Amino acid sequence: MTNNLLPDSFFLHELANIAGKASLEHYRTNELIVLQNKPKADYRFDPVTQADKLAEKLMREYITAAYPDHAIIGEEYGISGSGSIQWVLDPIDGTRPFLCGLPLWANLIGVTHHGKAVMGMMSQPYIGERFWADANGSWTSSAHGHFRLETRKNIALNQAILHTNSPEPIATHPDIHFGSLTEQVLMTRYGGECYAMAMLAAGRIDACFEYALEPYDIVPLIPIIEQAGGVVTTLDGGRAEAGGAVLATGCPILHEQILTILNQG
Incomplete structure (x- = not known):
């Protein structure tokens, strides 16, 4: 693979499958899964779990095998590589609701080209709902169907x-x-x-x-x-x-x- 080759949406979904499987292994279990607290501005508690680490590790491995020249930045393991295309990973966005058992978290996967965000995936594996975008549009899929996304306009x-x-x-x-x-x-x-x-x-x-x-x-x-x-x-x-x-x-x-x-x- 070359450094200037963007992935297709199928690859985004494959990554979401990998991250989702890893996340669900630790979701709504009785084990102690908080590995550390990373306090940040305005928040005393910003946890890191086993699921965060595992999901990002597996996504990185999958990306590197397919696109060895692409750069990656992730919440848990920082920046690796360089080049015009960079993957941006938040293995579990919403770790606090994750800990509470509330399905308001998601696996986030982004792609930038020359610094501009061009592709994105938000996947909630527990309820099976995904939102993603590429050059052709923005979409959602779940058990209720597959739809094109459109924001609300002309609202006072x-x-x-x-x-x-x-x-x-x-x-x-x-x-x-x-x-x-x-x-x-x-x-x-x-x-x-x-x-x-x-x-x-x-x-x-x-x-x-x-x-x-x-x-x-x-x-x-x-x-x-x-x-x-x-x-x-x-x-x-x-x-x-x-x-x-x-x-x-x-x-x-x-x-x-x-x-x-x-x-x-």
């Missing part, structure tokens, strides 16, 4: 549904006017993890804002949202592949409105 701000994963960072970031935003939308929901981003791509949520994402948290989701018609940027309106404070919306007009509120109150 006062009718918009807003999501952020946790209220914990709000008080520590008074310069980001999230409170002002919550007063102007229809309702605000918490705790959906990466599923909220998938539901934005599916037209069920209108805006998702997160205070501090890593590349592996957002890169796999960017193509899924963008190919469904949505917008993903940082607070300054730039590309979000590097993470940070990230806003995703289903509509460019709504996106600009919300950026203005978050930045100015």
Whole structure:
């Protein structure tokens, strides 16, 4: 394989199969699976489990066997390799709900080309639901069928549904006017993890804002949202592949409105 060859969607699904099998071996079991705590900004508890380590290890091995010239960055094992194509892996996004037995976690797999996110996969193996995107579009599949994803457009701000994963960072970031935003939308929901981003791509949520994402948290989701018609940027309106404070919306007009509120109150 060559360094400039992008994978196809079938390969994304094969990786999701591998990560899903490894994850489910440790899901809803009675064993102690937390290996360590990696506290980060605004969160006292950010666990790493056996499932995180195993799923990423197996995905890395599979990628390297097929695409030895591709670079990989993952939450658990860092960066390896170099080149124009890079895989971005979050073996279990939503480890806290994983520990609680709540199926709001997923295996996240992304691909960047020259730094831009071009392919993504979000797979929830316990309920058998997947969301993915390539150059041809954004899709979802489950026991209920196979559908093309499309974000909701032309929604007024006062009718918009807003999501952020946790209220914990709000008080520590008074310069980001999230409170002002919550007063102007229809309702605000918490705790959906990466599923909220998938539901934005599916037209069920209108805006998702997160205070501090890593590349592996957002890169796999960017193509899924963008190919469904949505917008993903940082607070300054730039590309979000590097993470940070990230806003995703289903509509460019709504996106600009919300950026203005978050930045100015």
